[in-house]
Amino acid sequence: MPMADPLAAYGKLQAAFSADVKSEENQILLGQVFEASLRFLSKADRTPLKSLVPDKEYFAFAAGKKLFRAVNKGLFVPELAEWEAFRKAIAGNRAPNIDSDRITRIIYSVAVTFFCFIDLTKDGDQKTPGTFFEYLIGHLFAWRLGVNPKTRLPVLNLDMEATLPTDFIFDLGPNRAKFHLPIKVSTRERVIQVWAHQRVLNGVYGTGRFLGTPVILTETKTDKKKQEVIEICLPDQWRIYQMHIAQLKRIYYLDVPASYAKLNEVFPPLSVKPFGHFFAEADTLPT
DNA sequence: TCCTAAGTCTATGGCTCAAC
DNA sequence: GTTGAGCCATAGACTTAGGA
Numbered sequence: 375m376p377m378a379d380p381l382a383a384y385g386k387l388q389a390a391f392s393a394d395v396k397s398e399e400n401q402i403l404l405g406q407v408f409e410a411s412l413r414f415l416s417k418a419d420r421t422p423l424k425s426l427v428p429d430k431e432y433f434a435f436a437a438g439k440k441l442f443r444a445v446n447k448g449l450f451v452p453e454l455a456e457w458e459a460f461r462k463a464i465a466g467n468r469a470p471n472i473d474s475d476r477i478t479r480i481i482y483s484v485a486v487t488f489f490c491f492i493d494l495t496k497d498g499d500q501k502t503p504g505t506f507f508e509y510l511i512g513h514l515f516a517w518r519l520g521v522n523p524k525t526r527l528p529v530l531n532l533d534m535e536a537t538l539p540t541d542f543i544f545d546l547g548p549n550r551a552k553f554h555l556p557i558k559v560s561t562r563e564r565v566i567q568v569w570a571h572q573r574v575l576n577g578v579y580g581t582g583r584f585l586g587t588p589v590i591l592t593e594t595k596t597d598k599k600k601q602e603v604i605e606i607c608l609p610d611q612w613r614i615y616q617m618h619i620a621q622l623k624r625i626y627y628l629d630v631p632a633s634y635a636k637l638n639e640v641f642p643p644l645s646v647k648p649f650g651h652f653f654a655e656a657d658t659l660p661t
Numbered sequence: 662t663c664c665t666a667a668g669t670c671t672a673t674g675g676c677t678c679a680a681c
Numbered sequence: 682g683t684t685g686a687g688c689c690a691t692a693g694a695c696t697t698a699g700g701a
Contacts, residue, residue, distance in 0.1 A: 426684095443673090496693090497692095497693090498673090498691090498692055498693060499672095499692090499693060499694070500671055500672035500673065500692080500693070500694080501670075501671055501672080501692095501693055501694035501695065502693085502694065502695095503671090503672075504670085504671050504672065504694085505671090505694075505695075558671085558672085559671085559672060559673095560672065560673080561672095562672085562673085562687080562688090563686095563687060563688070563689095564671085564672085595673075595674075596673095596674090597674085597675095598674085604684095604685090606685095606686080606687080607685090607686080608686065608687065609686095610686085611686090611687085633685095
């Protein structure tokens with residue numbers, strides 16, 4: 375029963391993604407991974423977690439005494455029909471007629487469902503969820519923008535030839551926008567790399583040529599002994615980076631951390647939004 | 662072209678430290 | 682003692698280079 379296995383679908387997705395990031399086949403395979411992971415998780419136990427984040431509730435899938443990553447209850451919609459509805463809405467590659475927050479919930483659910491499947495079936499695997507998240511967001515960006523990404527850019531220098539490895543770079547063509555798209559499940563202090571890459575791109579190609587639009591899932595951390603969930607954030611560091619290293623155009627989250635949402639209201643300008651908004655604003659971002 | 666080893670990248674839990 | 686902010690170690694997946 376190969377189709378019942380999320381890993382089999384994931385393997386096909388890997389192959390399809392490396393052949394063509396924006397192809398519709400990826401969407402079909404993402405749906406298969408979602409469906410198979412949902413089926414697996416439908417039998418799994420759930421444990422409610424104590425949320426120390428205001429206005430958010432979390433639970434975790436459990437196996438015996440073992441607890442896995444926190445899942446945001448308000449964002450988790452374990453329904454394949456929602457993914458199908460989303461696919462229908464974005465079929466035209468334009469601003470879709472579907473509520474942005476509903477998109478955020480759907481994409482969050484597709485990602486987290488597979489992550490939890492990996493948590494339950496593999497020990498200590500952090501790479502596979504990260505790569506899957508790249509496939510998911512990378513494809514959606516490529517689909518919406520209509521171009522395939524590059525993953526490394528030549529960085530010109532008089533004395534050396536080197537390339538900058540980035541998650542994804544989307545080039546819409548001459549005189550049009552270029553997107554710098556780092557994709558992370560969580561960043562914590564590693565977020566500095568995103569600003570550093572943006573600074574390099576500004577220096578080599580000119581400030582403003584590349585729009586930095588990182589997409590991050592969440593910044594939660596689960597204390598498995600106390601069964602508590604917190605968000606690990608560095609808001610003051612972010613403000614310093616945005617002022618003194620480079621400017622990021624948007625920072626998209628699937629589960630926007632409370633203290634980062636507040637950065638929308640203070641100086642310097644730092645626009646932190648739920649990911650679903652990208653679909654509506656993709657065409658107007660460069661302006 | 663295939664295989665293997667070395668190197669890189671990644672997310673996460675546990676930890677420190679300072680302020681209160 | 683508690684909390685927020687940030688640091689560090691770690692292990693597995695993935696990528697790349699080089700040899701056969």
